Amino acid sequence: MSERHTYRVIVRGTWDGLTDEARARLLAEADGHGLTSMRFTEEGTLSYEPRPLKHFSMRYVVVSDAADGEEMAGALAEERAETALRERGYGFTGLKSTVTDLDTMKINRKSAARR
Numbered sequence: 001m002s003e004r005h006t007y008r009v010i011v012r013g014t015w016d017g018l019t020d021e022a023r024a025r026l027l028a029e030a031d032g033h034g035l036t037s038m039r040f041t042e043e044g045t046l047s048y049e050p051r052p053l054k055h056f057s058m059r060y061v062v063v064s065d066a067a068d069g070e071e072m073a074g075a076l077a078e079e080r081a082e083t084a085l086r087e088r089g090y091g092f093t094g095l096k097s098t099v100t101d102l103d104t105m106k107i108n109r110k111s112a113a114r115r
Contacts, residue, residue, distance in 0.1 A: 005066040005103040008040045009077035011058045012098075017091035018053075026053060026090070044080055056092070058084070070099040 018026070026033075030050035039045045040059045048056035060077040074097035085092050 003066040004063055005073075005101050007062045007064070007070065007073035007077075008100045008102060009060045009062055009073055010098045011044075011060065011074075011077050011081040011095055012055065013057075013081070013085075013092045013095045014055055015048075015053060015091065016093040019089065019091070022089050022091070023053065025088075026050070044077070044084055046084075066103070070101055073101075074099045 015026075026048070027050050030048070033047050034049075035047070037045055038047050038057075038059060040061045042061050044058045044060045046056060046058050058077075058081045060080060062073040062076050064073055064076065077099075078095045078097050081095060082092075
C-alpha cells in the first residue's frame with residue numbers, strides 16, 4: 001500500500017459572467033462566506049468579499065498518494081472547485097491553487113527560554 005499524505009489546498013479565482021441571480025445570491029450570502037468561514041474541509045469552503053464582488057477562494061483538504069505529490073492535490077482541489085461552482089451556477093475564471101503538504105511541513109516550536 002502506498003503512503004498517503006494530507007494536503008491543504010487554497011484554490012483562488014475570479015468571478016466571471018455571473019448572472020444577476022447568481023450575483024444577488026452571492027451578495028445575500030456574503031456574511032456566511034467571510035473570514036470566519038475559512039476552514040479546510042474535504043467539501044471545500046467558499047470565501048469572498050462582497051464589495052467588490054471580484055475574487056474568491058475555496059479551501060480544501062485533499063488526501064492522496066504521496067507519490068502523486070502536490071501537483072495532483074492541487075489538480076484534484078481545482079476539479080472539486082469547478083464542480084461546486086458550476087453546480088451553484090457561478091461563473092468563474094483563472095483558478096490557481098496553493099498546496100501545503102501537512103505531512104512534510106516543518107513546525108517551528110518556541111524553546112522554553114523564548115516563551
